[in-house]
Amino acid sequence: xxxxxxxxxxxxxxxxxxxxxxDATLRIEKGDFVTVMGPSGSGKSTLLQIIGxxxxxxxxxxxxxxxxxxxxxxERRARLRLLAIxxxxxxxxxxxxxxxxxxxxLPIEAAGVPADARxxxxxxxxDEVGLTDRAYFFPSQLSGGQRQRVxxxxxxxxxxxxxxxxxxxGELHSEDKATIVRLFVRLHESGRTIVVVTHDRxxxxxxxxxxxxxxxxxREEPP
Amino acid sequence: MVVGVGxxxxxxxxxxxxxxxxxxxxxxxxxxxxxxxxxTANGAQIIPMQHGTSPGTIDQAGAILSKVRTIPxxxxxxxxxxWTLQRQREGKAWRNFPTEMIPTFAVDGxxxxxxxxxxMRKGRWFQRGNEVVLGQGIAGSKSLGLGDSLRLNGxxxxxxxxxxxxxxxxxxxxxxxxxxxxxRQHGVVGDVLTYVAVQTSAPQLVRNVVSDFLSIRARSxxxxxxxxxxxxxYQGAMAxxxxxxxxxxxxAVMFVSNMLGRSVAERRVEFGTLRAIGLPSRTILLSVAAxxxxxxxxxxxxxxxxxxxxGEAVNAWIARPLHYDRLFAVDATMYAAIFAATMGLxxxxxxxxxxxxxxxxxLEVLRGV
Numbered sequence: 001x002x003x004x005x006x007x008x009x010x011x012x013x014x015x016x017x018x019x020x021x022x023d024a025t026l027r028i029e030k031g032d033f034v035t036v037m038g039p040s041g042s043g044k045s046t047l048l049q050i051i052g053x054x055x056x057x058x059x060x061x062x063x064x065x066x067x068x069x070x071x072x073x074x075e076r077r078a079r080l081r082l083l084a085i086x087x088x089x090x091x092x093x094x095x096x097x098x099x100x101x102x103x104x105x106l107p108i109e110a111a112g113v114p115a116d117a118r119x120x121x122x123x124x125x126x127d128e129v130g131l132t133d134r135a136y137f138f139p140s141q142l143s144g145g146q147r148q149r150v151x152x153x154x155x156x157x158x159x160x161x162x163x164x165x166x167x168x169x170g171e172l173h174s175e176d177k178a179t180i181v182r183l184f185v186r187l188h189e190s191g192r193t194i195v196v197v198t199h200d201r202x203x204x205x206x207x208x209x210x211x212x213x214x215x216x217x218x219r220e221e222p223p
Numbered sequence: 224m225v226v227g228v229g230x231x232x233x234x235x236x237x238x239x240x241x242x243x244x245x246x247x248x249x250x251x252x253x254x255x256x257x258x259x260x261x262x263t264a265n266g267a268q269i270i271p272m273q274h275g276t277s278p279g280t281i282d283q284a285g286a287i288l289s290k291v292r293t294i295p296x297x298x299x300x301x302x303x304x305x306w307t308l309q310r311q312r313e314g315k316a317w318r319n320f321p322t323e324m325i326p327t328f329a330v331d332g333x334x335x336x337x338x339x340x341x342x343m344r345k346g347r348w349f350q351r352g353n354e355v356v357l358g359q360g361i362a363g364s365k366s367l368g369l370g371d372s373l374r375l376n377g378x379x380x381x382x383x384x385x386x387x388x389x390x391x392x393x394x395x396x397x398x399x400x401x402x403x404x405x406x407r408q409h410g411v412v413g414d415v416l417t418y419v420a421v422q423t424s425a426p427q428l429v430r431n432v433v434s435d436f437l438s439i440r441a442r443s444x445x446x447x448x449x450x451x452x453x454x455x456x457y458q459g460a461m462a463x464x465x466x467x468x469x470x471x472x473x474x475a476v477m478f479v480s481n482m483l484g485r486s487v488a489e490r491r492v493e494f495g496t497l498r499a500i501g502l503p504s505r506t507i508l509l510s511v512a513a514x515x516x517x518x519x520x521x522x523x524x525x526x527x528x529x530x531x532x533x534g535e536a537v538n539a540w541i542a543r544p545l546h547y548d549r550l551f552a553v554d555a556t557m558y559a560a561i562f563a564a565t566m567g568l569x570x571x572x573x574x575x576x577x578x579x580x581x582x583x584x585x586l587e588v589l590r591g592v
Contacts, residue, residue, distance in 0.1 A: 054499060054585050075503060082501025093496040110502045154500070 001161060001193060002028040002051055007060035009046050009216075020046035022216040023060070028195060030161070033188040035204040036197045038213035044197045045166060047213060051195060052085055052164045053077040065161075082110055086155030088165035092147040094139040100126060100150045101135040107157040125153040129183060145176025152183055156192075163187065165196040169203055181206050224482050224518060229525025231475040235468045236530035236561055237551065241537065242464055244552035253444035256389040257299075257338025258420035260429055262291070262441045268454065269418055269447055278305055281439055284416035288331060294432055296425030299336030302416040303388065304329040304403055308375040325361070325375060328395075329403035329412060334388060337422040342395075345369055346384030352405025355380035358387045360396035375401070376411050390420070472564065475522070476572045483515055483576035491583050499585035508577045515573025516566060523565045527558065 009021040020043040028034060028051070036044050049055035050062060053069060062070040069080065081087070094103045105122035113121070126135050129149040139147055148168060155163055165184070169177040177200070185206050188194055196203055204210060210221040263269050267279020281287060284302055291300045310323040334341050334348060341348050346369045349356050355373055357365075362385050367373065373380045380401060387395035406412045423429050426443065433441040442450070451457055487494065497507055534551030542550040 049586060052499075078498065078501045078503055080501070081499070082503075085501070087500055089496070089499075093492065093499075095493055095496070106497075107500050107502070110506055 001030045001032075001065060002026075003063040004050065004057075005061045005063070007050060007057040007062060009043075009050060009055065010058040019216050021050070021057070024216070024218045026211070026218060026220075028162070028193060030193055031188075031191055032193050032195075032209055033184070033207040034195045034209040034211060035207040036195065036211045036213060037199065037204055042213045043216040044213055046216075047218070048164055048166055048195065048197050051162075052087060053081055082107060083158050084160050084162060086157070086160040086163040088148070088151050088155045088163065088168045090167035090170040092139070092144075092151045092171075094147055094150055094154070096139055099136045099138055100131060100142065100153075103139070103150055104153045104157055107154060111158050122153070122157070125156050126150070128156070129153045130179075143176065144172050145179055148172060148176065148180055149183065152180070152187075156187070161193060163192055163194045165194070165198075167198055167200075168196060169198065169200050177202065224479065225521045225525055228475045228479055228518065228522035229529060231471050231478075232522055232526030232561070232565060233529030233533060234526075235471050236526055236558065237533040237537070238464065238468065239557045239561070240530060240534045240551045240554060242461075243554040243557055244550055252389045252395070253448065256340050256420070256444070257422045258301075258340055258444070260421040260423060260426050260441045260443060261447060262287070262419040262421065262429075262433055262439055263417070265438055265440055267418075268451070268456070269442075278417050281416045281419070283414060284331070284419075285414050287436060287439065288416070288419060290432065291419060291421060291429060292332075294423070294425070294429055296428055297421060297423045298338075299340070299422045300332060300419055301334050301337060301340065301421075302331035302403060302419045303390070304331070304412060304415060305398075305417045306406070306412055308399070308401075308411070311374040311377065313374075325373075326398045327375070328388065328398045328400050329406050330388070330400055331403035331416060334400075337420060340389055340420060340422075341386060342389055343384055343386035345386070346382075348386070349383055349400065349402060352402045352408070353378070353380055354383045354402070356384040356386055356400040357382055358396040358398050358400075359385050361399060364397075373399070375399070376406075376409070378405075378409060388420075472568060476568045479515060479518055479522075479569070479572040480575060483511065483518075483573055484579065486514075487511065487576045487580045490580075491587065494580045494583040495585045495587050498581075498583060504581035507581050511577035511580045512570055512573040515576070516569040519565050519569030519572065523562055526565075 004024050004026045007021060007024045008019060011018045011020055024047065036047060038044050046055065050057055053062070053064075056070055061068050064080065064084070069077065072080070095106070098106070101119065101122050104125050105118045108118040108121055123132070123135060126132055129152055131146060131149055131153070134142060134146055139150070142150065168184075169180050172180060181203055184194055184196065184203070194207075196207065198204060212219045212221055261269060262281070264279030264281050269278055288300060288302050291297060306327045306329050307324045308327045310325050312323075344359055346356070355375075357367060362368065362382075367382055369382055369385065371382045373382060388400065389395065403412065403416075407414070421429055421441070426441075430441045433439055494507055498504070531553065534553070537551045538549045
């Protein structure tokens with residue numbers, strides 16, 4: 001599904017070069033549940049940004065469904081993110097002036113789905129994450145765990161092939177954390193491909209592939 | 224933001240409504256008057272746009288007026304002289320008391336012979352040399368009414384009517400009308416006139432006769448309005464108003480653009496998130512542009528209501544005490560033009576903030592900004 005070939009990413013900080021990723025080669029197959037772990041500053045987020053087509057590698061190639069995508073223009077990459085990749089952020093990043101239902105419906109609207117179908121699908125997704133009764137709540141009226149479940153529902157909005165999560169439990173209490181982990185497990189069991197960057201052993205324990213990253217170099221741990 | 228921009232737009236629309244009203248009154252009076260030709264001195268500006276503009280003087284007016292009246296097809300020809308008379312009050316004259324001057328139209332001929340040329344609000348038009356008709360503005364401001372006596376340049380006049388000649392909009396309400404022949408007999412004025420209003424079924428014939436006199440010319444009301452509108456004074460005044468309006472609108476646009484820019488800056492995370500989850504930049508651009516247009520639309524509605532309120536206030540508190548019919552009128556074309564300009568400016572105001580919104584780097588969101 002997603003392949004990285006000899007991908008490196010360099011940042012220029014002041015007068016010096018910082019390599020966030022070095023010669024990373026990785027294949028993510030359909031149905032994988034992958035966690036990426038490593039210390040702070042090791043390059044986890046950079047890896048996720050490159051997989052999520054938010055950043056471009058300094059060298060190497062990124063392919064999605066067999067097509068090289070690292071040189072696509074911004075709008076085509078945005079289109080791929082909209083339809084084929086779902087993002088879950090550590091800090092939820094829901095739009096404060098929209099209800100849970102509207103937040104979930106936003107990417108569906110951008111995909112050009114008519115209003116009725118869009119809201120039916122958004123409501124079904126909120127049902128899937130157990131928030132039917134919170135559909136018309138604004139983010140400020142929801143707990144951290146509930147906000148993250150809305151964010152997961154939004155990530156599923158256009159039924160993407162790949163779900164990327166960056167520290168999805170980083171801001172949650174243990175009970176909410178367990179709910180989100182169970183949600184990811186359920187999504188994986190329903191056939192979805194998931195890549196999670198995390199520090200959390202509980203989240204890592206739910207995945208079946210574990211990638212360790214140190215100083216920008218990847219190492220896959222045996223199952 | 225809507226209140227601030229709306230207030231600016233309201234001011235612009237009220238101002239334009241007042242300009243439109245002045246012109247409408249002038250045109251309205253010309254339209255309603257039966258006079259279809261006006262004879263003036265060459266180079267005279269019969270509708271003075273600025274103080275100091277000369278309405279001109281027709282010399283040997285008696286001969287010209289007599290000649291015009293004999294032209295076949297002429298139903299009525301009335302000469303008007305714009306003059307100023309000094310009022311004397313009864314009793315002891317106070318030292319240092321300022322001289323009271325009364326703007327006067329001395330009328331030569333039967334004004335009522337021209338259809339709709341005379342507008343009477345009370346009483347009747349003067350018939351004798353010792354009678355006077357007052358415009359309602361001057362009657363109100365001097366607290367004079369029917370039957371009162373008015374001493375002008377040493378001669379007593381009885382007020383027999385409150386009304387006006389239908390010529391140049393509000394001006395007619397603020398003068399006294401007396402018989403020109405009576406003033407000539409008393410040596411107050413000479414054989415001169417400012418203009419001659421003519422109602423005729425053969426205007427070309429009148430033009431031909433008038434063209435024999437080198438110092439005068441005849442023009443239709445349409446020609447006078449056209450000349451006025453094309454005159455340097457009018458164009459200058461209009462340009463000044465438009466510059467003022469453009470400045471107000473420019474400030475409004477800068478204000479909206481600046482506020483939208485700040486709003487976009489405050490919502491960088493939101494726009495970054497939208498870009499990260501894949502919303503096309505066009506969608507973000509249009510959403511911010513729509514916000515700008517909506518703000519301008521709401522401002523327009525606010526400004527529209529405010530301008531009507533301001534206009535009515537001007538009519539009630541300024542126009543009526545000064546005895547003008549109105550100083551503000553709703554002009555649908557002007558409101559439509561300002562609506563179109565406002566919507567266009569909304570897009571202009573939103574363009575740069577909208578572009579800035581599309582350029583927010585989604586990576587900032589993932590970096591936990």
